[in-house]
Amino acid sequence: MIVPERPGAEPHDGAVPESYASAPQRGRRWIAVVGVFAQNRLALVSAAFLVLFALFCFIGPLVHSTDQVHTNLSIVNLQPGSPGHVLGTDGQGYDQLGRLMIGGQTSLEVGVAAALLATLVGALVGAFSGFFGGVADGVIMRCVDGMLAIPTVFLLLLLAAIVTPTKTTLVVIVALISWLVTARLVRGEALMLRTRDYVAAARSMGSTSPRTVLRHIVPNSLSVIVVNATFQVADAILVLATLSYLGLGLAPPQTDLGGMLNDGMNYVYNGTWWLIWPPGVAIVAIVVAFNFIGDGMRDAFEVRLQRR
Amino acid sequence: MKKSLAIVVAGAAAGLMSLAACSGGQSTGSGSGSSQSGAPRQGGTATFAWLPNSVPNYIFPMNSSTYYSVQNMEQFQKLMFRPLYMYGVNGQPVVSTNASLAYAPTFNDAKHTVTVKLRDYKWSNGESVTAKNVVFWQHLVTAEKNNWGGYVGGLYPDNITSVHIDNAHQVTFTLNANYNHTWFWYNELTYITPLPMAWDKTSDGATPGSGGCTNDVSRCAAVYKYLASQAKNLQTYASNPLWQVVNGPWKLKSFQSNGNATFVPNSKYSGPDKPHLAEFKTLAFTSTDAEVNELRSGSSISVGYLPATANVSKSASGAASNPMSSSYNLVPWYWWGIDYLQPNYNNPKVGPLFKQLYIRQALQHVVDQPSVIKGALKGFGSPTNGPVPLEPKNPYASSYERSNPYPFSVSAAETLLKSHGWSVVPDGKTTCTTAGSGPGQCGPGIAKGTALTFNLMYADYGPAYDQSMNLFRSNASKAGIAVNVQKAPFNTVIGDTVRCKPTDSNCSWQLSEYGGWALRPYPTVGQLFSTATSDGGWNDPKIDGLIAAATRGNSNAALTAYQDYLAKQVPLIWQPLPVQQLTEIVKGLNGVTPLNPMLTLTPENWYFTK
Structure with a gap:
């Protein structure tokens, strides 16, 4: 049977497949990607912001040391500018600036870890599903569809009620609902890539299915995976914030930005803006920054967009 | 477990907002508290705000565990159906013999008996409150003790071996042992709520007393089943003739399942504390914020509450600062727990x-x-x-x-x-x-x-x-x-x-x-x-x-x-x-304090001044 040539039968951007590229070729490509990314000012500013915020969260406690373990009810809700408390204190008497640091730590750690885990699982499931196709693909994708059909908040509430929230369990919970989108995207890429000549060539030379997926399908889906991972971080931080805002986050004395926001809402009628604005703004800024970075990376990876 | 759960629920409801007690049983008002100066004026309408999601949902005063709540028992049913003994006097957790249907009980330890003599009270249908009404309750709770939220094995009603009608206004209980008089009076006899003969039946059209529960415990199951089923129909609380036969100071004029209700004075009420108000209303709110917003508007709430996070404080003298002092007096509501x-x-x-x-x-x-x-x-x-x-x-x-x-x-x-x-x-x-x-x-x-x-x-x-x-x-x-x-x-x-x-x-x-x-x-x-x-x-x-x-x-x-x-x-x-709650009492409304540490509502004592 003669298979008519169709768009997509070869790498759509004309680039050398990742798995075929030599080391110098790969290096030049990544340099090009970084170059394009660097031209996106919003993405650059966002990246700089995230670096600074990470330094604030992880290095800050070394500079501004506060007790974030023991509560002190004699200094609750002190206003910003109070002696020793630049950003005031919260409803437990914790220094709010120090709280913002450890809350930010948690949000970044859980957000990034959950995104990585979701991306890893989603990419592998999607790649194998798309590569094998047929019944296996149908079953896996129907399962994904089924899970996507469950309201996220319901699933989160259920899971959070079953397990005791710790950083590890929160990473797993958030990843559990996040890998689905990645799987669908990578599966789409795999469906396309599996028809490429270089995949057929690898198969004809005896490459096993797992090796083909891991060495040819996944590497050539990297642009989709990386861009999606960036958005996943933003989404994961939002999901974590949602969980904590609903009171299903980490147990004290741990906290995250959503948890801080939740605590602050208790005093919303008391004018304690410093309990709400800092974590609220931080959540928005982090999520927006990751989204801008994601946009920048998509542009950098997508050759067709570069040509426009 | 059933018993403990029931009481816990009541206690938890009480603790929901956090609350307060008055030092020495007296309220620590905002300096002004709720003044009781001026001659009472007849008439006027007072409204009471329910705590969020804590509204009455059962009118029949023999509550199962499901309905064994402060809102049902202390703040709704007792307005209409008085127990033998009311508690809460001047903010103290003691029985009020003055406001009760009966005189103080008489114990005979030699015979393991306690005798209760009833005051001359009337039901709103003109009948007297008699020993038969007490026995009706006693039989009903004995037969259906497992459907009563207050039941603990070995205690009431298990520890009452028999009940005897001495005369129309006196009943004697025989106990299975001697008990501490105060304990038995305060903790057991206070459960007893005389029930009208109009309820001793098994169907809508039946003749009062035809149910036979007053005379025969074995016939109480059917009566209970009928009354419980009627009580589950919240829409008919104000229209069902059953619930219009009351011996308390109030009758229900209207009721909505969300907790909004209007009470009017029972014109046949024969107790000493006859209502001054023309109407008493209760209002339901879905959240504390909604209630506070209504409170701020100063329009419809006579007795409301502040959220636990409100900007209040207590001075060394015990007075509370009040963010709504222009319209309300703040009184913390301490409770017995x-x-x-x-x-x-x-x-x-x-x-x-x-x-x-x-x-x-x-x-x-x-x-x-x-x-x-x-x-x-x-x-x-x-x-x-x-x-x-x-x-x-x-x-x-x-x-x-x-x-x-x-x-x-x-x-x-x-x-x-x-x-x-x-x-x-x-x-x-x-x-x-x-x-x-x-x-x-x-x-x-x-x-x-x-x-x-x-x-x-x-x-x-x-x-x-x-x-x-x-x-x-x-x-x-x-x-x-x-x-x-x-x-x-x-x-x-x-x-x-x-x-x-x-x-x-x-x-x-x-x-x-x-x-x-x-x-x-x-x-x-x-x-x-x-x-x-x-x-x-x-x-x-x-x-x-x-x-x-x-x-x-x-x-x-x-x-x-x-x-x-x-x-x-x-x-x-x-x-x-x-404390139970930080109560806000609108200025001009008197008689609200001292708040009852047993959380009972007694709006019959509330009044506006001339």
């Missing part, structure tokens, strides 16, 4: 730890009640040192309990642990280094290397409880005791806090805080501490004997021995008790 952490003595992991007195003492030492009351409760709370409340001021609390046997002291907690073979690591992992049962050793069932760590689950009652529980966690950590706190909805906490065996799958809970316990007027709480009924599996034959002595003998020393022993043994980790 205790608050505590419930340990699970049967938990396979930490049960052996809780069984050690020194560990319970250490846990009690790290409860900083003064700081919680001052900081989290803003002064509107009272300490709990034992099974008897310290506020409102009362004659029951012993000097030993008042002295607080285990005051806040992290160092004392550390010392106790170190002296019993623990390697204490403040803010770290404290472990047992000297296992064994002898002096200076950790105790039986505690292996070497065991970590001193507990999981504490508490009900989500808002920021004040968050602060209280976190302060406990924080102070415990300083003493080397790791407490992992987790907040959960009330229903989750109360559902998990069950009596269990170590091998049961539901025995994983360790420490639980569900909001405390609303006491009956005479402060013995056998359900919490007796070997047979303790949710936590507290097992102590001595306390069983002390409970029996306190409820059966008439010696005050027995009550003192009971509370002193429990205060010393700390079977529960005592916690400060918040």
Whole structure:
């Protein structure tokens, strides 16, 4: 049977497949990607912001040391500018600036870890599903569809009620609902890539299915995976914030930005803006920054967009 | 368990907003409190705001566990259907003989009897309240005790062997033993609510009395079934002729299932406290914010409440600052209860730890009640040192309990642990280094290397409880005791806090805080501490004997021995008790205070002045 040539039968951007590229070729490509990314000012500013915020969260406690373990009810809700408390204190008497640091730590750690885990699982499931196709693909994708059909908040509430929230369990919970989108995207890429000549060539030379997926399908889906991972971080931080805002986050004395926001809402009628604005703004800024970075990376990876 | 759950629910509802008591049983108003000057004016409408999601949903005063709530019993049914004895006098948890249907009971210990003589009260249909109405209740509750939320095996009505009508206005109960007179009067006879003959039937069109329950216990099941089914139809509360036969000061004019209701005075009410108001209304709110917004508008609420997070404080003189002082007087509503952490003595992991007195003492030492009351409760709370409340001021609390046997002291907690073979690591992992049962050793069932760590689950009652529980966690950590706190909805906490065996799958809970316990007027709480009924599996034959002595003998020393022993043994980790709510009373409305520590509503005493 003669298979008519169709768009997509070869790498759509004309680039050398990742798995075929030599080391110098790969290096030049990544340099090009970084170059394009660097031209996106919003993405650059966002990246700089995230670096600074990470330094604030992880290095800050070394500079501004506060007790974030023991509560002190004699200094609750002190206003910003109070002696020793630049950003005031919260409803437990914790220094709010120090709280913002450890809350930010948690949000970044859980957000990034959950995104990585979701991306890893989603990419592998999607790649194998798309590569094998047929019944296996149908079953896996129907399962994904089924899970996507469950309201996220319901699933989160259920899971959070079953397990005791710790950083590890929160990473797993958030990843559990996040890998689905990645799987669908990578599966789409795999469906396309599996028809490429270089995949057929690898198969004809005896490459096993797992090796083909891991060495040819996944590497050539990297642009989709990386861009999606960036958005996943933003989404994961939002999901974590949602969980904590609903009171299903980490147990004290741990906290995250959503948890801080939740605590602050208790005093919303008391004018304690410093309990709400800092974590609220931080959540928005982090999520927006990751989204801008994601946009920048998509542009950098997508050759067709570069040509426009 | 059924009984304890029922009372807990009532107590939890009470503790929902956090509340207050008036010092000495009197309100600590905002300096103005609720003045009672000026001659009462007849007429006017007063409105009362329900706490969010806490509205009445049952009108028949024999409540099953499902409906055994403060809102149903104390704030709705009693307006229409009076029990034999009303409690709450001048903010004190005592029976009001003046406002009750009966005179003080007469006990005959030689015959194990108690005689109750009724006052001359009328039902709204013109019939007299008679001994038959009392017997009707007694038969009904005897036949359907398992459908009554107040039932505890061995106590009322099990401890009444017979009831005899002496004459139309006098009834005599024969008991299975002699009981403490005050206890039996305050805690058992106060359950009895005379029921009208119009309810003794089994269908809508039946003749009053045809149900036969008044004369024959065996015929009560059908009557109960009929009445219970009628009570489940909330839409007909104001129109069903059954519920229009009342002996209280109020009749229901309208009722909505959301809790909005209008009461009008019962023109046939024969008690001394006839209503001054033309109407009394209750308003339901879906959230505290909605209620506060309505309160701010100053339009429709006569008696409302502030959220626990409101900007209020209590001065040294006891007066409360009031953010709505232009329109309202602020009065904290103290209630008759205790608050505590419930340990699970049967938990396979930490049960052996809780069984050690020194560990319970250490846990009690790290409860900083003064700081919680001052900081989290803003002064509107009272300490709990034992099974008897310290506020409102009362004659029951012993000097030993008042002295607080285990005051806040992290160092004392550390010392106790170190002296019993623990390697204490403040803010770290404290472990047992000297296992064994002898002096200076950790105790039986505690292996070497065991970590001193507990999981504490508490009900989500808002920021004040968050602060209280976190302060406990924080102070415990300083003493080397790791407490992992987790907040959960009330229903989750109360559902998990069950009596269990170590091998049961539901025995994983360790420490639980569900909001405390609303006491009956005479402060013995056998359900919490007796070997047979303790949710936590507290097992102590001595306390069983002390409970029996306190409820059966008439010696005050027995009550003192009971509370002193429990205060010393700390079977529960005592916690400060918040007030029921920070009540806002519109200016010009009088007679609202002193608020009833049993949380009973008595709007018949409210009035506007001329």
